[in-house]
Amino acid sequence: MTEISKAYEPQSVETKWYDFWVEQGCFTADPARVSASRPAYSIVIPPPNVTGVLTLGHVLNNTIQDILARKARMDGKEVLWLPGTDHAGIATQNVVEKTLKKAGEIKHRDDLGREALVARIWEWKEKYGGIILKQLRALGASCDWTRTRFTMDPEYSRCVQGVFVDLYKKGLIYRGKRMVNWCPASLTALSDEEVTMKEQRGFMYHFRVEVVEHPGTFLTIATTRPETIPADTAVAVNPKDPRYQHLIGKHVYKALPLDVPKEQRVIPIIADDHVDFEFGTGVLKVTPAHDKADFEIGLRHKLPVIDVLTPDGKMTAEAGAELAGLDRFAARKKSAELMEAAGSLEKAEPYVNNVGFSERADVPIEPRLSEQWFLKYPSVEASKACVADGSMRFFPDRWAKVYDHWMTGIQDWCISRQLWWGHRIPVWYRGDEIHCGLDAPAGDGWTQDSDVLDTWFSSWLWPFATMGWTDNKTTDAANATLKAFYPTTDLVTGPDIIFFWVARMIMAGYEYMGDLPFKNVYFTGIIRDKQGRKMSKSLGNSPDPLDLIAKYGADALRFGVMRAAPLGQDVLFDETAVELGRNFCNKLWNACRFRQMHGGETEQEVNPALLTTDDRWILGRLDLAIREVTQAFAEYKFSDATATLYRFFWGEYCDWYVEASKPVLGMPGEPPTDPAKVAQRNNKLAVIDFVLGHTLRLFHPFLPFITEELWHGMAFNTDLPADRGGKTLLYASWPKAFDDDERAYFRVDPVIEASAQARFDLVTLGRNLRAQSNIPSNKRVPFVIRPAAPLPQEELDILKGLLNAEALTLAATDWQAPKGTPVAANAVGELFLPLAGLVDVEAERARQEKELAKVRSEIQKVQDKLANPAFTQKVPASVLAEHQQRLIDWQAKEKQILSTLH
């Protein structure tokens, strides 16, 4: 047994053990070890952005994965936790471009050109990328680092492009000119999922246009985007709207641009059902180039398309000389001013509407007509069915409904991006010829499509592309990793990427592996601050996890976060949660120190014949804790597990069992000499070792570092096989709840547990008497006890210790407590605090009166119930009996109070 220091110092312990685990290959998965008796457990990390740094969100997510992986190892499974990073197209390209601009190397990415920029990004990635994976080590993440993957690894890229070619050949990928979501900041198309709606305050502009055929007749139109008026190619009314029916087929003069002669601004008035005549004025300006719905109207009525916006959101010359070159928002103001000056603006009233924003660049997107690649999703039915029929489970399961809803209304996916960093689209062009394949076709003059694929088009292959999948049946059949570890067991991720990633992985899994990619999906909550706000850099409310680890230790951070994160709920993070984790680790540390102070390399087995009531009680509590924690794991309720562990270890083991064991153990360094007491003491130490050994194992998934340190410090590893806890706690077996034989062996039963509990309750009552009588807790006072049934001397000694009593005297049969003596009682007996002169008789009397009132109100409540025939006749026998017993208990209490009150 090595000596344990007074306070737990996490820093050196953490690096020591992490290095040890990695050096010993403890995290390395070997498919060859998988067998019927050693099943596989696998989990793939949601690959963080390669430019990312660790946030509390990652801490939550990866701690859960680590807990699952470590528990699975202790269950004797062959565990693969596969790590890696995502190339994250837009985000990464932005980061590197910004860095280069800041360094003054470039003003624009065109200064470098495509190949050079991509080369610089690779350089950057090699140098600074993947920091987050190193940071995960500080958290204790037990990933198999030998299998770290990147979504742009050469083999991975082949998978991505191969899948593109395959889906193209299947006719599921097609190219088309469509309205897409265009990001004017990133200059690329986006998928619908990358657009979030935000409420915006703006204005509803009402302006009027003159009907060509009826000079002097005007139509009033409402719009939030007057800058697009030059792009209008019609105005539309509902065919059933009586106000405008007579004008259908006639024309109006567009309000802008004013520098174009009136005759060249004539556009038709058309009728379309899309127009809601309740909204605005019932007249809709139709701008096919800049609105999705208008584009559809344009198609129906064969309207021309006029584009007045550049890709980066500035007005073109076609918008007119006065608007040309202006940014779209400046142009909005300007166009209103122009109409105002021309007298066509009727009013501009404040208005709140929903505007689509680019999720990443945080600017309003523009609907834009452009040529893009689209995917018609594969394996949709199988993917829907597996969640609906429960073969894949979501935790919490309400996400299943969200998933189903999205899968039902699923739209084709725009997968091309106008970026340089990413997987290049494997399509080549020569004149009118198109070739889709991994390599350029033979012959000269072929040029590759300049677009790259949406990042998620590579992420969706993650569960199998990381395992060496090739889409070659022979190769894949011989792939031991795939065979052993696919489908994976659990996926842990945030619900914000359920469509981006989870749903798409399921479809890819069915399409390419013929099976679901994971069996269970755990959706974490979102980490928020104490006020419930999202963590963000600009708010400065996002603490750096590495700082927290340095200050409190990784175990403290893990425990604090897990304790605060109930399944499916957002986590309101507060540093005091980590402090609590730190305090808990310290408690665990000191409980082991206490055991060590009593020395004794006893290492003996527990002798059932010598077990005391307390021993049997704590073994029963341990058994219950094992059951509860194991059950919590089965339901992915990690906060329940930590709550149980906290209660058991602190509230039961430390507060009661350890305190009660002190009289038996004697003073440290002064062991008893009486042989009977020595045997008692050694057995007590054996029970303590038994409980601590189990406790460390129960805690290990949550607190990997401190438990490993104590496992060795307490020498619990000796005598165990190397692969079952001898070398590392990582592979010790997960504690099993007692079976009937074990319960009988340890003589654990509910009656014993209740009697031990009652003794502890009496102690609390006795301490209460002291406090009520204003006796300082360090002052030793004599107590008198009148047990309901005889108590052995050892138990009286324990009671005396727990009460911090000067003496605990047995009351003689004829002893009568002096009037006003504070007394407490329960099933164990009556406990008196005879302190003549020290106790304020009147105060004690008042206390007892108050107590009596409470007892009587309880009696009344139960009596009322029992007097109700409807109750006594209808209620189950057990409930009736329980109420009757309750009445007896309260009445006994009443009698006891009355007996000392006078």
Add this chain to the structure above:
RNA sequence: GCGAGAUUAGCUCAGUGGUAGAGCACUUGCUUCACACGCAAGGGGUCGCAGGUUCGAAACCUGCAUCUCGCACCA
């Protein structure tokens, strides 16, 4: 507009038909020989509102209010 979730102690949350709970915070007393990152005791809640079902409702049902999050979206 559609859907989901939430509403219990000052705060964060457990509690799915039978005596309202935990942690933190708070008050008080303790340098009791593992731990002041500790020990002990205590105060504090008409369980969002209104109905209903039931012998009995924090829990089940209906409606309402408030908040959060998805999805859709009318210029």
